[in-house]
Amino acid sequence: MGNPTIAASLKSSFRIDCNFDLPTIPVMMSRILRVLDDETASARKMEELILHDQSLSARILKFANSPLYAFRSEVKTISHAITLLGLNLVRSLAIGMSIFNSFTRGARSEAAHLNNLWMHSYGVGVLSQKIWGRRSTRKDAEFAFLCGLLHDLGKVVYFKKATTHYSYVFAQDRSGEQPCISTVEQEYYGISHAPLGAILAERWGFPAALCTVIRRHHSAPDQNAPIVAAVSLADSIVRQAGIGYDGDRRANPEETGPQAVLNCGEEELEQLRSFAEARRKEIEDFFRLVS
Numbered sequence: 001m002g003n004p005t006i007a008a009s010l011k012s013s014f015r016i017d018c019n020f021d022l023p024t025i026p027v028m029m030s031r032i033l034r035v036l037d038d039e040t041a042s043a044r045k046m047e048e049l050i051l052h053d054q055s056l057s058a059r060i061l062k063f064a065n066s067p068l069y070a071f072r073s074e075v076k077t078i079s080h081a082i083t084l085l086g087l088n089l090v091r092s093l094a095i096g097m098s099i100f101n102s103f104t105r106g107a108r109s110e111a112a113h114l115n116n117l118w119m120h121s122y123g124v125g126v127l128s129q130k131i132w133g134r135r136s137t138r139k140d141a142e143f144a145f146l147c148g149l150l151h152d153l154g155k156v157v158y159f160k161k162a163t164t165h166y167s168y169v170f171a172q173d174r175s176g177e178q179p180c181i182s183t184v185e186q187e188y189y190g191i192s193h194a195p196l197g198a199i200l201a202e203r204w205g206f207p208a209a210l211c212t213v214i215r216r217h218h219s220a221p222d223q224n225a226p227i228v229a230a231v232s233l234a235d236s237i238v239r240q241a242g243i244g245y246d247g248d249r250r251a252n253p254e255e256t257g258p259q260a261v262l263n264c265g266e267e268e269l270e271q272l273r274s275f276a277e278a279r280r281k282e283i284e285d286f287f288r289l290v291s
C-alpha cells in the first residue's frame with residue numbers, strides 16, 4: 001500500500017507487548033470522569049474545572065458568542081455558557097479538547113488528521129445520542145454521546161506513538177477494495193484500535209460500559225449489547241456522510257447487523273442519514289470555532 005519506504009521503515013517501530021508504555025490520562029479528562037455521575041453538583045463542578053483551564057474557558061466563551069448560536073446578549077461567564085449551551089455540549093468540548101488537542105505534537109498535518117478524527121468522533125456522538133435517545137432515557141442517551149465521542153480512542157495512541165507512520169496510514173483514502181483500517185493497524189502494530197482503545201480506557205478508569213463500546217464497535221453485532229450497535233451504526237452513517245474522517249469512508253462491514261439488533265428499519269435509517277447531512281455544516285462550523 002502506498003509508499004513502501006515509509007511503511008517498511010516503520011513496520012517494527014510500534015508493537016504492543018507487555019512493556020508497552022500507554023499514554024497517561026490527560027488531567028482534565030480524569031477530573032471530568034470524577035464528576036461524570038455526580039448529577040446534582042455536575043454543572044457547578046464542571047464550571048470549576050473549566051475555570052482552571054484558561055484556554056478551554058476562552059474557547060467556550062468564544063463558542064457561546066459565535067454566530068452559530070446568536071444568543072441575544074453577550075455571554076460573559078462560564079456558568080452562563082453552561083446554562084445556554086447545556087452541560088452535555090460543554091462537557092464534550094472539554095473531553096474532546098483534553099484528548100484530541102493534547103495528543104498532537106504540533107505538526108500541522110498530524111493536527112489536521114486529529115482534528116478530522118475529533119470531528120468524526122463528535123459526529124458519531126451526536127448520531128449515537130440520536131439513535132439511543134429513541135430507545136432509552138435522556139441520561140442514557142447522553143452516555144451514548146460519550147460512547148460515540150470516544151469510540152475511536154485507540155487511534156489517538158498511534159498518533160502519539162507512531163506519529164509519522166500513522167499519519168500516513170490514516171490519511172489514505174479508503175473507499176474501494178483496500179483492507180479496512182483495523183486490518184492495516186493489526187498488521188503494522190500488532191493490535192487494532194478497538195482493543196487498544198479499550199486497554200487504554202480500562203487503564204484510565206472509564207466506566208465498564210464505555211470500555212465495552214470501545215472494544216467492540218467493529219465486532220459482530222450482539223443482541224445483548226445494543227448500545228454497541230448504536231455506536232457502530234452511527235459510525236457507518238457519519239463515515240458515509242463525510243463528517244470529518246476516521247481513516248475509512250465505508251460503512252462498517254456488518255452494516256445491516258447493528259440495524260437488526262436495534263430493530264432499525266429503512267425509514268429510520270433514511271431519517272438518520274438526513275439528520276447527519278443536515279447537521280454536517282453545523283458540526284463543521286463548530287469545529288472551525290473550537291480547533
Ligand SMILES: [Fe+2]
Pocket residue numbers: 151152193194217218
Ligand atoms: Fe473504529
Ligand SMILES: [Fe+2]
Pocket residue numbers: 120124151152235246
Ligand atoms: Fe469511527
